[in-house]
Amino acid sequence: MNGPAAFGEQGWDWRARIAALNPAEAVRLAHRARTAPLFAHAYAFHLNFRFGAMVPADLLAHAAAHGLAGVQIHVEDGEAASLAAMGRPELEAFGAEARRLGLAVHVETSSTEAWDLARTVAIAHAVGAVAVRSYPRYEGPLSTVIARSIDALRGLSALDPEGRLRFTLEQHEDLTSAELIQILDAVGNPRLGLLFDFGNMVNAGEMPLEALRRQAPWLREAHVKDCLILPDRGGWAHRACQSGEGHLPMAALLVELLLLGEEAAQVTAFGLEEEEDYYAPALRFPGEGPDPHIPARTASFTDPGPGDLSARLQREREAALRQLQVVRALLDDIATAAEPFRTTP
Template sequence: MLDGNKTLVALDRLQLTRLIARIDAIPLFAHSYSHHLNMRFGDTSPADMLSFAHSHGLSGLCIHVDDGEGRSLSAMSPQERSKFGSDAIELNLTIHVETSSTSRADLADAIAVANDIGARSIRCYPRYEGSVSSVMTRTIEDFGHLDQLDPQQRLRFTLEQHEDLKSYELAAIARQSGNPRLSLLFDFGNMINAYETPDAALEAMAPLVTEVHIKDVKAGEDRGGWSQIACRSGEGMIDFPEMLCKLLLLGSDQAQIGAFALQEENGMLSPAFRFPDEGADPFIPWRAPSTTEPPADEPLMVRLEQERQDAARQVDYVRGVLADLREAAVIRLAC
């Protein structure tokens, strides 16, 4: 476990008091990607993800509309989705929906799912091919349709940094879109592919961040840039106490982050998209949504069991980091 004491050295008493209160009330969510292989190759369903979140005492579930293949929210009937939403309410779980696109058609589909299950938040990210400037322009245009797609304005939308755009470019998209219901989602590792460090990315995004994906990663050399290699929490490059402390302290009167989703991705590998010598307006290649493939040299059932264990372990690991941070803050306040 990393030492939380050094993280707290620069905090004043108000910040320490605020940190303790926000640790006590942190909205930890399960994330369906932590069971990605089980949802693709096993029999884990969205209902099973509700059970996982509830059994671990979490506040909610972030779930992609397509996770679960033929059992996914997208594949369900409106009546089945309504039952899923009712089950979540019964378990006192908040549901956030995710989709891997910003196109009008895909946002409309995600909004229909969200409305059926009673979700109030949709995460998205662009997957356009072209120059960075053209990707940004198209994404801003996509967000211009939000009020038409959600005329009752009941939904919030988060734009995730997802491997290709840099953090200041995402902030520019959110600001230029001009929609107060659009904010940013900070992922602990997705900036690596854009040749950014986690600290630099958070600094650029911080004023607009309202949701978080928690995971650990390593950076690999890739054609002069960095590939992202996801690993078990605590085994990579992320300073969890530092990162969680910074995120928890965002917002003055009230916490700025509404969901910290536990997204263990051990084994996920994605290539570099941005490079130090790329020029002013580099080209972004098209890519499919993120996926993780099971290792060829390991029996599938062994890998599925390992994924389930990793997901449960991450819950304990993050709670351990938070407990250590809280204890260190209490001790410093007593001095």
């Protein structure tokens, strides 16, 4: 059996979920779907940053042109032109442009190494960012990976003593929901939560709705994408695809994320992270021992594949725009479905 069907998540009836809401929940859901904070994510332009002429300021222009709430950008997106390569005056100018455009900035990095967290927090402060995302990328026994992650993340308070930043830890293909929660509990930083990626949990043997339910109390942000879920050596791999063409229950995930939080929305950013052709192999397997070995791996990258590079870059740009249309249509469908139920006794 292929993909989410094996886990009972294919065909999840999100409309029935909405119909079962009480009036207050339906009102809340409809409003949040109409006003969801959508962010431009730099990975949607990964190849254009690596092989094209795209620079961080272009992501700001894209977000402003399409009425988005902000940007989520990795410190190394743009390589020689990246935030990590900028001096203080350039970083401050980037932040000033974001503020001029009315955009929030969330900065991301791909490790929890102490030096990398320190660098990323300094960049975040310089650009006036409001949030920082990281994820563990250690090799070794699971117990060691967890211990090293806890030790590194305990340093966040000292890096941001004035509490200017929110921090999120992303499930990034190797750790389960329970292991992430274990890390957060041990760190004990109230400003540290989880970022929910729509597909990254499958490589750790979980399915999206299952992982969302487990992580719900700690979720603060999301990366929105679609993917194919593929059998891999007894576990599960994922290959990202254009939104709406994969196995993920995107509408159901959006509904559950939007419902989190009573007085205020718990999820404060939905990053549009179209990743067509990104591939991640299985990293956890059924029947593994209590302390499995977590392999070494690089930060995420997408192979541009053979053929005309300029055509591939154009396809990536078009896919990013198409995802924005798809997600906005899903949110509109959710709001429309919720509105008839908001006055139901």
